[in-house]
Amino acid sequence: MSDYTLNDLARLVASRAGTSPDSSYTAKLLAGGPAKAAKKLGEEAVEAAIAAVQGDKAGLTAEAADVLYHLMVVLQAGGVSLDAVMAELERRTAQSGLAEKAARRHT
Ligand SMILES: N=c1c2ncn([C@@H]3O[C@H](COP(=O)(O)OP(=O)(O)OP(=O)(O)O)[C@@H](O)[C@H]3O)c2ncn1[C@@H]1O[C@H](COP(=O)(O)O)[C@@H](O)[C@H]1O
Numbered sequence: 543m544s545d546y547t548l549n550d551l552a553r554l555v556a557s558r559a560g561t562s563p564d565s566s567y568t569a570k571l572l573a574g575g576p577a578k579a580a581k582k583l584g585e586e587a588v589e590a591a592i593a594a595v596q597g598d599k600a601g602l603t604a605e606a607a608d609v610l611y612h613l614m615v616v617l618q619a620g621g622v623s624l625d626a627v628m629a630e631l632e633r634r635t636a637q638s639g640l641a642e643k644a645a646r647r648h649t
Pocket of ligand 1: 554558565566568569608611
């Protein structure tokens with residue numbers, strides 16, 4: 543299992559904010575603004591979906607990496623932290639856990 547995490551990627555993307563677009567692809571994307579970054583994320587998501595439908599595992603791996611990278615760029619451009627996203631997922635998990643417990647009580 544890889545030791546590289548989404549937190550590592552988010553930190554890398556954040557470190558490029560405000561640096562020269564000439565020396566960093568991430569800085570170039572961020573300098574282009576949220577709409578341009580979001581367009582790129584949408585394109586990569588479609589490419590990942592196509593690879594999944596085609597059963598192309600190598601393609602899906604590469605496109606999923608692109609999706610995660612471009613999602614981190616969009617979060618950075620939109621001023622939303624990865625931590626906020628994870629907290630939202632944690633809240634949903636806690637909520638579904640409570641719902642499961644309630645359902646068990648009623649059976
Ligand atoms: N994931 C990427 C990544 N994907 C693509 N690219 C660059 O973008 C170029 C074009 O990529 P695409 O395949 O998306 O091609 P394209 O859609 O035709 O090009 P554009 O429309 O985006 O211009 C590549 O040749 C790379 O230079 C990337 N550059 C950087 N990253 C990540 O960002 C990190 C920091 O990179 P820098 O910001 O460049 O320091 C890297 O360590 C990687 O983790």
